[in-house]
Amino acid sequence: MSVQDMSERERVDAFPTRTIGGYRVRAGRPFPYGATPVPGGVNFSVYSDRATAMSLVLFERGAKEPTAELEFPQEFRTGSVHAMTVFGLDLENLEYGFRADGPFDPEAGDRFDARRILGDPYARIVSGRDVWGEEPDWDNVYPYRSQVLNDDFDWGDDTPLRIPTEDLVIYETHVRGFTRHPSSGVRAPGTYAGLREKISYLKELGVNCVELLPVFEFDELDNPRTDPVSGERLHNYWGYNTVSFFAPKAGYAATGRFGMQADEFKSLVKELHRAGIEVVLDVVFNHTAEGNENGPTISFRGLDNATYYMLTDRGEYYNFSGTGNTVNCNHPVVRDFVLSCLRYWVAEYHIDGFRFDLAAILDRAPDGTPLPNPPLLEQLAHDPVLRHTKLIAEAWDAAGLYQVGHFPNYGRWSEWNGQYRDAVRRFIKGEPGLVGELATRMAGSPDLYQGRTASASVNFITAHDGFTLSDLVSYNDKHNEANGEGNGDGANDNHSWNCGEEGPSASAHVRDLRLRQTKNMLAILLTSQGVPMILAGDEAGRTQLGNNNTYCQDNDLSWFDWGLVEGPTANTELLEFTKALIAFRHAHPVLRTADHPTGVDRVGSGYADVSWHGVQAWMPDWAEHSRVLGMMRCGRHAKGGGTVADDHIYVAVNAHWEAHDLELPGLPPGQEWHLFTDTGALMSYGLHPPGSEPRLEHPGRYHLGPHSVVILVGRATH
Amino acid sequence: MTVKVQTHNEGSRTVIVLDGEINSTTSGGLQAQLLPFIKAGSEVLVDLTGVSYVSSAGLRTLLIVHRHAQQLEAEITLSGLSEEVRFVMSATGFLDFFRIGDATEGERAGR
Numbered sequence: 001m002s003v004q005d006m007s008e009r010e011r012v013d014a015f016p017t018r019t020i021g022g023y024r025v026r027a028g029r030p031f032p033y034g035a036t037p038v039p040g041g042v043n044f045s046v047y048s049d050r051a052t053a054m055s056l057v058l059f060e061r062g063a064k065e066p067t068a069e070l071e072f073p074q075e076f077r078t079g080s081v082h083a084m085t086v087f088g089l090d091l092e093n094l095e096y097g098f099r100a101d102g103p104f105d106p107e108a109g110d111r112f113d114a115r116r117i118l119g120d121p122y123a124r125i126v127s128g129r130d131v132w133g134e135e136p137d138w139d140n141v142y143p144y145r146s147q148v149l150n151d152d153f154d155w156g157d158d159t160p161l162r163i164p165t166e167d168l169v170i171y172e173t174h175v176r177g178f179t180r181h182p183s184s185g186v187r188a189p190g191t192y193a194g195l196r197e198k199i200s201y202l203k204e205l206g207v208n209c210v211e212l213l214p215v216f217e218f219d220e221l222d223n224p225r226t227d228p229v230s231g232e233r234l235h236n237y238w239g240y241n242t243v244s245f246f247a248p249k250a251g252y253a254a255t256g257r258f259g260m261q262a263d264e265f266k267s268l269v270k271e272l273h274r275a276g277i278e279v280v281l282d283v284v285f286n287h288t289a290e291g292n293e294n295g296p297t298i299s300f301r302g303l304d305n306a307t308y309y310m311l312t313d314r315g316e317y318y319n320f321s322g323t324g325n326t327v328n329c330n331h332p333v334v335r336d337f338v339l340s341c342l343r344y345w346v347a348e349y350h351i352d353g354f355r356f357d358l359a360a361i362l363d364r365a366p367d368g369t370p371l372p373n374p375p376l377l378e379q380l381a382h383d384p385v386l387r388h389t390k391l392i393a394e395a396w397d398a399a400g401l402y403q404v405g406h407f408p409n410y411g412r413w414s415e416w417n418g419q420y421r422d423a424v425r426r427f428i429k430g431e432p433g434l435v436g437e438l439a440t441r442m443a444g445s446p447d448l449y450q451g452r453t454a455s456a457s458v459n460f461i462t463a464h465d466g467f468t469l470s471d472l473v474s475y476n477d478k479h480n481e482a483n484g485e486g487n488g489d490g491a492n493d494n495h496s497w498n499c500g501e502e503g504p505s506a507s508a509h510v511r512d513l514r515l516r517q518t519k520n521m522l523a524i525l526l527t528s529q530g531v532p533m534i535l536a537g538d539e540a541g542r543t544q545l546g547n548n549n550t551y552c553q554d555n556d557l558s559w560f561d562w563g564l565v566e567g568p569t570a571n572t573e574l575l576e577f578t579k580a581l582i583a584f585r586h587a588h589p590v591l592r593t594a595d596h597p598t599g600v601d602r603v604g605s606g607y608a609d610v611s612w613h614g615v616q617a618w619m620p621d622w623a624e625h626s627r628v629l630g631m632m633r634c635g636r637h638a639k640g641g642g643t644v645a646d647d648h649i650y651v652a653v654n655a656h657w658e659a660h661d662l663e664l665p666g667l668p669p670g671q672e673w674h675l676f677t678d679t680g681a682l683m684s685y686g687l688h689p690p691g692s693e694p695r696l697e698h699p700g701r702y703h704l705g706p707h708s709v710v711i712l713v714g715r716a717t718h
Numbered sequence: 719m720t721v722k723v724q725t726h727n728e729g730s731r732t733v734i735v736l737d738g739e740i741n742s743t744t745s746g747g748l749q750a751q752l753l754p755f756i757k758a759g760s761e762v763l764v765d766l767t768g769v770s771y772v773s774s775a776g777l778r779t780l781l782i783v784h785r786h787a788q789q790l791e792a793e794i795t796l797s798g799l800s801e802e803v804r805f806v807m808s809a810t811g812f813l814d815f816f817r818i819g820d821a822t823e824g825e826r827a828g829r
Binding site: 090091092093150152153154187188191192193196253254255258259260263264266267270271 | 741742743773774775777778781805806808809810811812815
C-alpha cells in the first residue's frame with residue numbers, strides 16, 4: 001500500500017452515530033475548541049462550567065430564524081466541554097451559535113440567559129458586519145454570527161520575519177483610515193486589499209513594521225453618540241471593543257461580504273512580509289464589547305460570566321478598563337483562551353508581534369490585585385509558538401495601575417514608553433529643567449529599563465491616541481467638539497505648543513517654526529536608542545484639526561489624505577525629510593544597539609559609547625535653564641562593537657529661542673564632521689542624503705539656530 | 719445554482735468552458751470533472767466567462783486543480799474572468815498563483 005493510499009483512507013470516526021434535530025451527529029472531540037472541519041462534517045466544541053444545558057444553533061447564512069437547534073446530550077460532554085460532530089453541513093452557507101441554559105444569579109456571578117444565541121469565543125470568522133457601516137437589522141436575534149473557516153491558505157514559504165526588535169521602525173496605522181480617503185486611489189478604499197496596494201509607499205518610506213489598530217471583529221456601530229452639528233452617526237472607528245477574538249474584521253475586507261476576510265488579510269500579511277515589513281497587531285484583551293450588566297450579551301457573559309470577567313464579591317463587574325467590564329485574564333481558563341488566540345494569530349496569520357492595549361490589566365488577579373508574578377504574562381513570554389514574536393505592553397490601565405519601567409517582562413516584553421513621549425514633547429516645547437531627562441530618554445531610558453535591553457523601550461512622540469505630530473505643533477488645546485461630549489473627552493496633558501497661533505496659520509513665521517519643530521521631534525525620535533514608532537501620516541503632516549481623541553471619527557478627520565503625499569497640497573519637504581531620517585537610522589547600526597550605552601569606552605576606541613556635550617564639547621549643561629544637549633555616539637561601539645562598522649554620530653538639540661555656537665567634540669585623526677541635517681538651515685528637503693553628507697567647513701564649531709536640531713556624521717572624507 | 723462544464727480542443731490544448739457559480743455546493747463535483755483533464759504535460763485553458771461568482775471553496779477548488787497540474791507538469795490557464803471575480807481573486811491573493819490567459823476563440827466571437 002502506498003503512502004497516498006494510507007492518507008486517503010477514510011476515518012473510522014467519520015460516520016454518524018445518531019440523529020439530533022434532523023442532523024446526523026456523533027460525540028465530538030473537546031479539542032480544538034470552536035468549529036473545526038473534519039471528514040464529512042464539522043466538530044463543534046464549547047466550554048461552559050456552569051451551564052445546565054447547551055445547544056448548537058444552526059442558521060442558513062443570513063436567515064432570520066435558526067434552521068435547527070441541536071442539544072448536546074450529556075454523554076457528549078467531557079468535563080465542562082460540550083463537543084459534537086455534525087455531518088452534512090454546507091460550510092459556506094452555515095452560521096452557528098450556542099444557546100446555554102443555567103442559573104441567573106448575578107450575585108453568584110451567573111448570568112445565563114437561554115433566550116440569547118451566543119457567539120463562539122473561538123469563531124474563526126464572524127458575519128453580521130460584513131460591510132463597514134452598513135445599516136443592519138437591529139432586531140436580528142443573532143447579530144454577530146460565528147462561521148466556519150476554510151483555513152487552508154497557501155502561504156508558500158512565508159514565515160514571520162524575526163527582524164531584531166531594536167532594528168524596527170514601527171508605523172502605527174489603521175486599516176480603514178490608511179486608504180479610505182478618496183485620494184488614496186486604491187481599488188477598494190479602506191480595506192486590507194487597499195493597504196496591500198500601498199505597500200510600495202511603506203517600503204519607500206522605509207518602515208519595516210506596521211502596527212495595526214485592532215483588527216479583531218468589532219462592531220463599528222456600537223457607538224450611541226452622534227455628531228453635535230451634523231447629527232450624523234459617530235462610529236466606533238478605532239475598534240477597541242472586541243466582539244470576537246479569533247476573527248479578522250470582516251468590514252475591513254473588500255471581500256467581507258463573501259466571507260473571505262481571512263484570505264484577504266492573510267494575503268496582505270504575506271505581501272508585507274515579501275516587502276520586508278513585519279505586522280504587529282494591537283490587541284485588546286482587557287475588556288470585551290459586552291460592557292457592564294446593561295451591555296449586550298454576545299458570548300462570554302452567557303457562556304460563563306464568572307469565568308471570563310472579574311467580578312466583585314457581589315457579582316458586579318470590575319471596571320479597570322474604563323469600558324464597563326474587565327477580562328479575568330489570570331483565570332486559568334481565560335489564560336488558556338488568550339494564549340490560544342495569540343498562538344492562532346501567529347501560526348495561522350503569520351503575525352510578527354502584538355501590542356497589548358491597557359496591558360497592566362493582564363497582571364491583575366481575579367479580584368483585581370496586581371500580581372508580582374502574573375502567570376499569563378509569564379506564559380506568553382515563554383510560549384514556544386510566540387517565542388520570537390514582539391510583545392509590546394501599553395503598561396498602564398484605566399484604574400491607576402501605571403507600570404512603565406516595571407511591567408513584569410521576563411526579559412521579553414517591550415513597553416510603549418509614555419515617559420519618552422512626554423519628555424521629548426516638553427523639551428522641544430522649550431520647558432526648562434529637562435536636559436538630563438532628554439539624555440536619558442535618547443539613550444534608551446536605562447533608568448526605566450535597567451537590566452533589560454534598549455528594545456524594551458518603544459519610543460514614540462505621537463500615537464493614534466492623542467494629537468498628530470502636526471497638531472502637536474499647531475494647537476495648545478484639544479478641540480474635540482465633534483466627538484459630541486462638549487470637548488470633555490480626550491487627554492488634557494498634551495505638552496503641545498501651537499508656535500504662536502491656534503490652528504491653521506497664514507503666518508510664514510509660524511508655519512516655518514511648526515515645520516522645524518516637527519522635524520526636531522522626528523530627528524530626536526529616529527536617533528534615540530530603543531524602537532521608534534511613527535504615527536501614520538505624521539511623515540506628511542496629517543492633521544485632525546486639534547482633535548486628540550478621534551476614536552469615533554470615521555471621516556476626513558482620521559483618514560490619511562494622500563494629497564499630503566502627492567500633488568499640489570503635498571508636504572514633500574517633510575515627507576522626504578522623514579524618509580531620509582529613517583534611511584539614516586537603518587544606515588547607522590550604532591543607533592540601533594540593543595545594550596544600553598554606559599558612558600565608558602568598551603572597545604578601546606578612545607571614545608565612550610555615548611558622550612554628552614553642551615555649548616562646549618565634553619561639558620554637558622544639566623542646569624535648570626539649559627536647553628541645549630549634544631549627544632555623540634561612537635560608531636566602534638555599534639551593536640556591541642567588533643561586528644559592524646559605523647561612523648560617529650553627533651546630534652545636538654537646541655530648544656532655546658536663541659541660536660548657540662556649539663563647540664564640536666574632536667574626532668580621531670583622519671575623520672571629520674559631515675552635515676546630515678540641520679532643521680534650521682535651508683537645504684533641499686532639509687538634509688543631505690545619507691552617505692553623501694558634505695564636510696563641515698569649520699571643523700570644530702557649529703552655529704545652531706533657535707529651535708533646531710543638527711545631526712553630524714564623523715568619518716573620513718570620501 | 720449549478721456549474722455547467724463543456725469541453726473542446728483548440729489545437730493542442732483542452733478548453734474547459736464553465737458556466738454558473740463555483741461555490742461550496744458545486745465545487746466538489748467540478749473538481750471531480752476537471753481532474754481527469756489534467757494529465758502529464760497537458761495544456762488546459764479554463765474559460766470563466768460564464769462564471770458569475772467564485773466562492774471561497776470555489777477558489778480553493780481552482781487552486782487544488784492548479785496544484786495537481788503543477789505536480790504533473792501540466793499547464794492551466796484561466797481566462798474570461800469577470801471584473802468582480804478577478805478582483806476577489808486579487809484581494810485574496812489567489813490571482814498570484816494562476817496564469818491568466820488570452821481570450822478563447824469563443825470569447826473572441828462574443829459568445
